[in-house]
Amino acid sequence: MILPASTLTEDDVSAKGAATDSSGASPVASSRPGYTSLDVRLSGVGRSFGDHTVLRDVSLTVAPGEVLAILGSSGCGKSTLLRAVGGLDTGSTGEILINGSPVQRYDERTAVGFQEPRLLPWRSIYKNISLGLPRSLSKAEGRERVDELLELVGLKDRAALRPREISGGMAQRASLARALARRPGVLLLDEPFGALDALTRLKMQDLLLDVHAQTGTTVLLVTHDVDEALQLADRVLLLGKNAQDPTAAEGATIARLLNVPGSRPRDRASAELAALRGELFSGLGVDSHTH
Numbered sequence: 001m002i003l004p005a006s007t008l009t010e011d012d013v014s015a016k017g018a019a020t021d022s023s024g025a026s027p028v029a030s031s032r033p034g035y036t037s038l039d040v041r042l043s044g045v046g047r048s049f050g051d052h053t054v055l056r057d058v059s060l061t062v063a064p065g066e067v068l069a070i071l072g073s074s075g076c077g078k079s080t081l082l083r084a085v086g087g088l089d090t091g092s093t094g095e096i097l098i099n100g101s102p103v104q105r106y107d108e109r110t111a112v113g114f115q116e117p118r119l120l121p122w123r124s125i126y127k128n129i130s131l132g133l134p135r136s137l138s139k140a141e142g143r144e145r146v147d148e149l150l151e152l153v154g155l156k157d158r159a160a161l162r163p164r165e166i167s168g169g170m171a172q173r174a175s176l177a178r179a180l181a182r183r184p185g186v187l188l189l190d191e192p193f194g195a196l197d198a199l200t201r202l203k204m205q206d207l208l209l210d211v212h213a214q215t216g217t218t219v220l221l222v223t224h225d226v227d228e229a230l231q232l233a234d235r236v237l238l239l240g241k242n243a244q245d246p247t248a249a250e251g252a253t254i255a256r257l258l259n260v261p262g263s264r265p266r267d268r269a270s271a272e273l274a275a276l277r278g279e280l281f282s283g284l285g286v287d288s289h290t291h
């Protein structure tokens with residue numbers, strides 16, 4: 001049973017984040033009954049398309065329950081990396097392990113959410129979410145799970161509507177619920193809020209924090225938004241040229257890997273975050289105009 005985040009006690013919230021994994025990575029969340037949080041280990045991951053090298057030598061461990069934001073300039077390979085972790089692309093080199101075993105084609109331990117909600121227009125919201133259920137569930141179990149998810153993403157009273165009858169933000173919530181329906185150990189989100197207006201985007205960020213507090217799922221989040229990364233992530237991975245080796249061969253690698261301090265939800269105006277924001281902007285080649 002998934003409870004709305006508002007029913008969590010302070011103890012529930014502070015119990016999260018107490019542990020750290022052996023990689024020295026960020027705090028890990030404990031998952032709720034029925035959910036799992038899996039670790040992801042990347043070793044020397046690379047990807048080329050023909051003679052165009054997009055990614056090279058990406059190595060890191062994402063702790064169970066961690067939220068890792070992936071930033072980088074357009075075309076640097078963020079989606080390519082995410083697709084490789086989900087087994088949507090099998091052309092990468094190096095090794096990707098989830099919970100110690102290699103990623104499979106369309107790995108069932110993962111679920112992917114995209115910028116466009118990708119809902120079937122002729123199906124109800126309820127039915128669209130049920131499309132994400134694992135086949136192993138009975139009808140009754142499936143119904144119970146979809147009801148929980150509708151509650152979790154605040155769409156209980158919209159279940160019977162078609163996608164065109166709800167707003168873009170609601171459609172994105174339905175898409176998130178569909179991705180969660182198989183209770184993935186690793187949730188892969190590719191610019192999930194990129195097409196939403198600024199206010200809806202902030203609300204969706206809060207919703208994702210609620211969902212993460214409820215499920216403890218490991219999240220890899222590709223975003224272009226530095227503030228979104230700082231608000232949501234335990235760590236931020238900046239893909240780009242290696243600053244220590246500017247003459248290195250083409251292809252993006254880990255340019256920076258930053259811990260984001262403070263527990264969520266974070267104070268958007270804190271001085272610590274402002275310093276990190278400046279560092280990330282400079283890593284992205286953008287002048288943050290601080291004087």
Ligand SMILES: Nc1ncnc2c1ncn2[C@@H]1O[C@H](COP(=O)(O)OP(=O)(O)OP(=O)(O)O)[C@@H](O)[C@H]1O
Nearest residue numbers: 049054072073074075076077078079080081222224
């Ligand atoms: N199937 C493919 N065949 C050939 N080239 C590809 C393929 N998929 C990706 N690429 C190339 O790999 C590079 C990285 O693409 P990718 O979509 O991963 O970048 P990104 O960082 O996610 O970009 P954006 O921020 O613009 O979404 C691009 O140059 C793209 O053209």
